[in-house]
Amino acid sequence: MPTPSPSAEPGPAAGTGPRHPAAHVLAPLGHAAPADNPADTSPYAFPDGGTWRTEVPSVEGPEALATVFKEAGRLDVPIHRVSQGSGVWMLSDTEITEMVESCAERDTELCLFTGPRGTWDIGGATRSDSGGGGLRARGQEAVAGCVEDALRAVELGVRCLLVADEGVLWLLHRLRTEGALPAETTLKVSALIGPVNPAAYEVYERLGADSVNVPSDLTLDHLTQIRRVSRAPMDFYIEAPDDLGGYIRMYDAAQLIRRGAPLYLKFGLSRSPGIYPYGAQLRETALNSARERVRRGRLVLDLLARLGADxxxxxxGSRLPGELRRFPLPERTN
Structure with missing residues (x-):
């Protein structure tokens, strides 16, 4: 593993990892877990020195957000970020402003999804067996719609944008660099286009990503491989929605942090109906699932505490990713 770049904060000390589940009773029976390899421990951390943060996804509007914060207060679940999946265009200015203000009161980052996506477009390929281009923006009009969403969102105070297209990511990064978007705006890559190998992960970092969702079926070794080439924060569904596989990785949480830091633990929910694009017809489902996501988060936090990994x-209030590597910007054409 390479020596961390000067901008990277040190991660946990080698050899000081969490205990393995039931290790104290399994070892005497000859079933001891293999010792952690210090070389597998990520050398990176967030700029604040932490190795992990929390995220509640699929918070689709002010009412769902209020439900999340109420349940988080009841269960004592700290939330660093909430994210929305239907898109900026599915919220009114008043709704966005209410969400911004509510998150600011609780030191929580609000992340909204940008623009049109291929799965809702008229293109037939996304409904074929191949899946076509998936969520990516089809054509210049869709790209422009994503950028329009971004401009509107930041004007209303949003400082984290969720992106599902590499070209849109690159354009938003350029706009951020040139001042059209606030410098402190962070760009988050959607799980639905998440990279599955180190080379692709590095490309997303260089295109401007400040955190990158990876599929929840990646192994612990895959995370270590990614950390050998990139320090960009990673987003990981501890429980993935059904359309992302429905994987439940709760017992891996401690090792995911150790090997994937800096890492956002995302409290998703399997066996739950999809709610994108959200509307009032899905109100009860959205509120119930929002409440349950927070409860799932409490279960993960309790498990980490039992394993000595909390x-x-x-x-x-921490939200920035630290200094990351980017592709050189092209010269602007007049």
Missing amino acids: GGMSPL
Whole structure:
């Protein structure tokens, strides 16, 4: 593993990882877990020194957000970020402003999805067996719609944008660099286009990503491979929605942090109906699933505590990723 770049904060000390589940009773029976390899421990952390943060996804509007915060208060679940999946265009200015203000009061980052996506477009390929281009923006008009969403969102105070297209990501990064978007805006890559190998992960970082969703079926070794080439924060569904496989990785949470840091633990929900694009017809489902996502988060936090792995969480209010590597910007054409 390479020496971390000067901009990278040090990760946990080698050899000081969490205990393995039931290790104290299995070892005497000859079933001890293999010792952690210090070389597998990520050398990176967030700028605040923490190795992990929390995220509640699929929070589709002010009412769902209020439900999340109420349940988080009841169960004592710290939330660093909430994200929305239907898109900026599915919210009114008043709704966005209410969400921005509510998150600011609780030191929580709000992330909204940008623009049109191929799965809702008129193109037939996304409904074929191949899946076509998936969520990516089809044509210049869709790209422009994503950028329009981004401009509107930041004007209303949003400082994190969720992106599902590599070209849109690159354009938003250029606009951020040139000042058209606030410099502190962060760009988050959607799980539906998440990379599955180190080379692709590095490309997303260089295109402007500040955190990158990876599929929840990646192995612990895959995470270590990614950390050998990139320090960009990783987003990981501890429980994935059914359309992302429905995987439940709760017992891997401690090792996911150790090997994938800096990492956002995403409290998803399997066996739950899809709610994108959200509307009032899905209200009860959205509110019930929002409440249950927070409860799932409490279960993960309790497990981490039992394994001695609950240390290293970033303080609330932390949101920036630290210095990352980017592709050189092209010269602007007049």
